[in-house]
Each structure stands twice: as C-alpha cells, then as structure tokens.
Amino acid sequence: MPQGGTVVNAENQFVADVIVKDGLVESVGKNLKAPKQSIVVDATGKYVMPGGIDPHTHLDAEMGWGSKAEIISTDDFYSGQAAALAGGTTMHIDFALPIKGDLAAGFERYKKVAKKSVMDYGFHMAVTTWNDKVASDMGKLTKEGINSFKFFLAYSGSLAVDDAQLIHGFRRSKELGALPIVHCENAAALLDAQQRTFDSGFTGPEGHYISRPAVFEDEGTARALRLAQYVNVPVYIVHVMSGGAVAEIAAAKTRGQRVVGEAVASGFGADEAKIWDPDFKVAAQYVMSPPIRNKEHQRQIKAGLAGGVLSIVATDHAPFNSTAKRAGLHDFRKIPNGVNGIEERLHVAWDELVNPGLITPSDFVRLMSTAVAQTYNVYPRKGLIAPGSDADIIVFDPEVSHTISASTHHSRMDTNIYEGREVKGQVVVTISQGKVVWENGKLNIQEGAGRFVKLPVRGPLFEGLDALDAASVASNFPYGTPGQPVVRDLGTTASKDEL
Numbered sequence: 250m251p252q253g254g255t256v257v258n259a260e261n262q263f264v265a266d267v268i269v270k271d272g273l274v275e276s277v278g279k280n281l282k283a284p285k286q287s288i289v290v291d292a293t294g295k296y297v298m299p300g301g302i303d304p305h306t307h308l309d310a311e312m313g314w315g316s317k318a319e320i321i322s323t324d325d326f327y328s329g330q331a332a333a334l335a336g337g338t339t340m341h342i343d344f345a346l347p348i349k350g351d352l353a354a355g356f357e358r359y360k361k362v363a364k365k366s367v368m369d370y371g372f373h374m375a376v377t378t379w380n381d382k383v384a385s386d387m388g389k390l391t392k393e394g395i396n397s398f399k400f401f402l403a404y405s406g407s408l409a410v411d412d413a414q415l416i417h418g419f420r421r422s423k424e425l426g427a428l429p430i431v432h433c434e435n436a437a438a439l440l441d442a443q444q445r446t447f448d449s450g451f452t453g454p455e456g457h458y459i460s461r462p463a464v465f466e467d468e469g470t471a472r473a474l475r476l477a478q479y480v481n482v483p484v485y486i487v488h489v490m491s492g493g494a495v496a497e498i499a500a501a502k503t504r505g506q507r508v509v510g511e512a513v514a515s516g517f518g519a520d521e522a523k524i525w526d527p528d529f530k531v532a533a534q535y536v537m538s539p540p541i542r543n544k545e546h547q548r549q550i551k552a553g554l555a556g557g558v559l560s561i562v563a564t565d566h567a568p569f570n571s572t573a574k575r576a577g578l579h580d581f582r583k584i585p586n587g588v589n590g591i592e593e594r595l596h597v598a599w600d601e602l603v604n605p606g607l608i609t610p611s612d613f614v615r616l617m618s619t620a621v622a623q624t625y626n627v628y629p630r631k632g633l634i635a636p637g638s639d640a641d642i643i644v645f646d647p648e649v650s651h652t653i654s655a656s657t658h659h660s661r662m663d664t665n666i667y668e669g670r671e672v673k674g675q676v677v678v679t680i681s682q683g684k685v686v687w688e689n690g691k692l693n694i695q696e697g698a699g700r701f702v703k704l705p706v707r708g709p710l711f712e713g714l715d716a717l718d719a720a721s722v723a724s725n726f727p728y729g730t731p732g733q734p735v736v737r738d739l740g741t742t743a744s745k746d747e748l
C-alpha cells in the first residue's frame with residue numbers, strides 16, 4: 250500500500266509506509282516490508298492522508314429546496330459517491346428527509362436509495378415539524394445509527410421550523426445525546442425580501458442574492474445559538490456563509506457554548522459575481538442558500554477556519570442540473586437551491602487554504618476528515634491513519650495542477666460552479682475499505698460495496714452537560730434554594746374581587 254510518502258494526520262506528519270490488510274490499516278512505520286500479493290502504491294514526495302469525510306450532502310434528494318417543485322437532485326448515491334472518491338472523499342453523511350413530516354418513512358426511503366452506494370456513508374435526519382410522533386421517531390432513529398437531527402430556519406412552507414419547534418427539537422436532541430444541526434436564516438425576513446425583490450423586477454438569479462442579505466444569516470445564527478444556550482445543548486451550524494455568522498460562533502464559543510461551525514467549499518472558493526451572469530444557465534447554478542457572498546465574507550470564513558472558530562469544511566452538494574434549475578426561469582424563488590462540490594472539496598480547500606499558507610497539511614486533514622469523524626463519533630475508526638483504523642486513505646500530490654470542468658468531473662451535473670478553475674494539488678490515489686478505487690485518473694468502484702456507518706449518540710460533546718445544567722439552575726436562583734419553589738401563605742379565602 251502507500252510506501253515512502255509523508256503520512257499526515259491531524260496531530261502530526263511523518264515519512265512512513267502504510268500496510269493495509271482486510272480493509273484496515275495494519276501498520277504504519279519506516280521501511281516496512283509489503284506482504285506478498287499486496288498492492289504497493291509509490292507515494293514518494295506525496296502526502297498520505299485519511300480519506301476525506303463530507304458531512305453535508307444531498308444525494309437523491311426529493312426536494313426542490315425552496316422551489317417547492319418536486320425535483321430530485323441530479324446525483325444519486327452511485328454517481329455522487331463516484332465523484333466523491335475521485336476527489337478523495339471516502340465517506341459522507343447525507344441528509345435523510347422526512348416524507349410529509351414523517352421521519353421513519355423518510356429514513357426507510359433513504360435506506361433504499363443508498364443501496365447503490367460504492368463507499369461508506371451515514372445519515373442525519375431532518376426534522377421539519379413537531380409532534381409526539383416526531384419526538385418518538387427521533388428516539389427510534391438514534392437506535393438505527395442516526396446521531397444528529399437537522400432543523401431548517403429557512404424554506405418557509407416546506408422545511409422551516411419556528412422557534413418553539415426548534416426549542417422542542419433541541420431539548421429532545423439533548424435527551425438523546427444527538428447533535429442538533431441548524432440552517433440559519435430568518436424565514437420571515439426572507440419571504441418579505443424575496444417578494445419585494447421580485448416586485449422590483451429582479452426575477453432572475455441575482456434576485457436570490459439580493460433578497461438574502463447577510464443580516465438574515467447573522468440573525469438566524471445568533472438566534473439558533475442563543476436558543477441552544479437556553480437549552481444548554483451542543484449545536485452544529487451548517488454552511489456558514491457570512492462574516493457575521495463567524496463572529497456569532499466565536500462569541501458563543503467564548504461564552505462557553507459547545508458549537509461546531511461548518512464552512513462549505515463554495516462559501517470561500519466560488520465567484521459570487523457569477524450569479525449576475527446574463528446567461529441564465531451560468532447564473533442559476535450559483536443559487537444556493539445562504540448565498541455565496543463577496544470576497545470580504547469569504548476572507549472572514551477562511552480566517553474562521555484558520556483560527557479554529559470554524560471546525561469543518563463540507564460541500565452541501567445539492568446538485569440540480571441546468572434543466573432542473575430552469576424551474577425558476579421567470580422567478581428566482583423557484584430555482585432549486587444547491588451547488589456541486591462533492592468532488593472538488595479537497596482541491597478547492599487545498600488551493601484556497603494550504604497553498605496560500607493559511608493552514609498546514611495537518612490542519613487540512615482536521616478540517617476535511619478528522620474533525621468530522623470526531624464530531625459524529627466515528628473517530629478513530631475514521632479520520633486517522635493508524636493501526637486498526639479503516640483503510641480509507643488518499644495519496645495527494647501537492648505539485649500537480651489540474652483544471653476543474655464539467656467535461657471531466659464524475660458527477661452527473663452538466664455544470665460545475667468551479668468551471669475552468671486551475672488548482673495546484675490533486676488526489677492521485679484513493680483507497681476505500683482497503684481497495685484502490687481511484688488511480689491514474691480512473692475509477693474502479695462497485696455498486697453495493699458501500700456500507701451504512703452507524704453513528705453513535707452521546708459523544709464527547711455531550712460529556713459533562715449536567716454540570717453546566719446545574720450551574721445554570723443555580724445562576725437562575727440567586728435567592729432561595731436552587732430548584733425549590735418559594736413557599737408562601739396565600740391565606741385560605743379569596744377576597745370577593747378575586748372570585
């Protein structure tokens with residue numbers, strides 16, 4: 250297996266050989282003798298890293314994301330994962346969506362469509378309403394390998410929850426030791442701004458950008474964080490796209506909250522001006538929510554990643570091809586929201602973060618793989634190159650340049666938001682479950698070889714929360730006995746004006 254390369258884990262990097270056996274890393278060290286029949290990959294002068302883990306994808310997603318049209322995303326679990334492997338991602342966590350609010354029915358559908366998988370995957374479950382069955386299904390799903398629940402504060406009328414439902418969801422997630430995940434935007438302000446923007450004649454994709462100013466994301470992020478503080482539950486903020494949201498997360502962490510901030514490659518590696526392109530096909534592919542913002546926001550997101558305020562880089566790969574995007578030809582509110590990224594994530598992040606010296610290769614491994622494995626409690630099985638860990642490994646050549654294009658990518662998308670971008674650094678070999686699945690620009694994958702990775706609840710993020718609970722109870726009872734109601738003599742007969 251990889252010989253002579255520089256092994257890079259989140260904590261360190263060192264020159265070593267890696268021996269793989271039966272899908273696991275057997276040994277890591279210098280001058281190891283490769284067992285007979287084993288495949289040797291010459292990694293001299295290259296990096297050998299844990300396979301990427303993308304915690305935010307929407308394959309075979311039966312939602313138009315804001316467009317309300319029942320549109321299915323262009324990549325299914327076969328094509329999306331093929332693209333992932335070609336880009337060095339060896340596991341992803343997809344968002345199972347409820348069917349008419351029914352979590353159990355939604356999860357059954359996703360288990361079926363995932364059968365065509367070629368690599369390991371997990372699931373989050375989205376919660377889009379609140380009732381006793383939702384609360385009960387959340388408990389059942391944690392027994393089936395789901396340890397995180399998604400709440401959208403946007404997409405009114407389809408996926409959005411209100412504050413009361415969010416508080417219920419936070420409380421139930423905490424009870425279960427499951428991580429609540431939030432899409433943060435202000436739904437009411439969005440509806441107001443979208444209507445006013447459309448009425449002002451901005452019906453094209455640029456109307457999407459105009460009607461989702463950063464303040465809506467900043468407010469939604471602050472609200473989600475404060476309600477998580479109220480419930481005292483760890484919280485994961487998806488696709489942070491604004492500098493204000495980065496600042497809200499930094500403030501929450503400073504006051505002691507347990508927050509995982511997620512960036513997405515498009516949030517710091519795509520050109521926000523393209524949504525103004527006169528060609529609808531070009532512009533519409535950049536419609537995602539929250540929108541791709543300007544270079545100053547992108548700078549703050551990169552600083553957040555380099556400085557540890559943001560912990561993870563994902564993609565939010567929600568691929569809708571140019572035909573699907575035409576649902577909003579005359580009304581930007583009907584354009585299915587989403588961009589590609591599952592194949593480009595490592596390349597764009599390396600080019601934007603490592604090549605300019607903002608982060609080290611070890612930081613890169615942490616952001617792209619290790620922090621995801623730790624957040625979702627599958628470390629060190631995943632996210633590490635060490636004996637006993639899964640043999641999900643990539644060989645990365647930092648010297649090779651290549652150009653990103655829909656004409657060569659492995660997604661079924663007919664567009665690519667990074668079209669024509671030249672990047673320095675490329676995944677040249679991907680090993681998944683101990684097998685070489687990507688080498689010399691060729692995939693060698695097998696439908697059905699993918700495994701559903703059950704994600705355990707009550708990971709490290711939930712350790713010691715009760716002590717915090719006790720402290721917040723005490724701080725709410727500056728007088729009297731914490732937790733004890735005050736006993737008063739209210740007399741026995743109500744006065745006549747009280748009757």
Ligand SMILES: NC(=O)NCCC(=O)O
Nearest residue numbers: 314537538565567586587
């Ligand atoms: N982000 C986006 O525009 N589409 C995917 C759905 C979501 O994550 O909001």
Ligand SMILES: [Zn+2]
Nearest residue numbers: 432487488538
């Ligand atoms: Zn979202």
Ligand SMILES: [Zn+2]
Nearest residue numbers: 305307565567
């Ligand atoms: Zn998403």
